[in-house]
Amino acid sequence: MSESIADASPASGGPDQAYNYAYLDEQTKRMIRRAILKAVAVPGYQVPFGGREMPLPYGWGTGGIQVTAAIIGREDTLKVIDQGADDTTNAVSIRRFFAKVADVATTTSTEDASIIQTRHRVPETRLREGQIIVFQVPIPEPLRMLEPRETETRTLHALSEYGVMQVSLYESIARHGRIAKTYNYPVLVNGRYIMSPSPIPKFDNPKLDRSPALQLYGAGREKRIYAVPPHTPVKSLDFDDHPFEIERWDECCALCGSRESFLDEVIVDDSGKRMFVCSDTDWCERHQR
């Protein structure tokens, strides 16, 4: 399977000549590049940028695509995943898009990729130094569900006034006996900014902490870019008596037998029979061998 996907690279003869290299014009790329540099300089802070119309709808990764388009070059190898899978519609279209407009090699292997664009997962394989992971972000503001006004959330970030977030986690404990949030679990970056890690399962949060790879986050609809440099502390919010915990399963993956990866529950027939399989297809294929 992986071979056929990787083969979806461009027909020979280089990139599509109808567009500038990597689709965006140079002026736009410079603007995004400047935003990325400021985002790295202020880890976790959301830098506004002039988001462009992209040839796919909001919610399909327009922010991540713009970040990738601003950094990608002919020497790169690109991997794109959607919920951990390389073979889903969103991942396949974005990978083909860059194969076409940026003339890059594509891969499904986490290890071989220099840039990994992702929606809602961090690969199970530990990322290494030199890799860049680009997250597609639907709602970049972690406080948005608690405070709808942008002017207010911006002030809360400016003042590091994050009590409202702690209160919401406390309320969750009061109601459910534990912090019930399972994805998009808020983190504190380098002790300063509360950040949305995008809708990854909280299972993936520990992978963000002091990762040797560079993390870039792009939100197309909201037009925000933020970043976590390598080796930067990323702490999942919790309380001393309710420490942060990740999901665990009694089952193992039905395909590869892995007990350490994030599992998707799949209903396989009308009588409600189910199986658990790895969400990370590259990891799963590797472990089936």
Added chain:
Amino acid sequence: MRDLAPGLADPPHDAQRLFRAVLDAISHPGRVVELIDAPAGPSGVGPAATGCLLTLADRDTPLWLGPAYDHEAVRDYLRFHTGAPLVADRAQATFALLSPEVAEFDGFAIGTDSYPDRSATLVIEVAALGSGATRRWRGPGIDGASRVAIDGPDDRFWQAWNENHALFPCGVDILFVAGRQLAALPRSIAVEA
């Protein structure tokens, strides 16, 4: 204009590679990167300084030139190749090209608490990277601490830097350049003797 030196030979690809080198540098503060694709630039300005301005500056980014660079040849070159408006008031500048001698951080945009990104990036040309006085850098992008040697900035400069670092999340960011080499110092980094 007669003797204008060339800019990037292959703009989309050269700029992309130059940007990735700068991104690598700012993601790993203190790491010295080589800007292979940087053009020679006008007389008196090194390739790395020229390369990062050609990659990042354009008509949206006012540029301030330090006294050592405020010459007709440099102005003509940067105006032609980047389109960046040259400003006399440093507070207006998005980018600045200067030598470590005039580096008082006072007066450059440091952003605001609500918009710390609206701050200047200073391109500072030093004598050498990887040699000279060594200092200990700590902060995001650095695993623990790293010892970074830069030949140029004096004690007064580093004192001013720590005042800048104390403003975090506001503050300016620095790209040190020497010849074809570049090392970045974002405001998040604390520097000790």
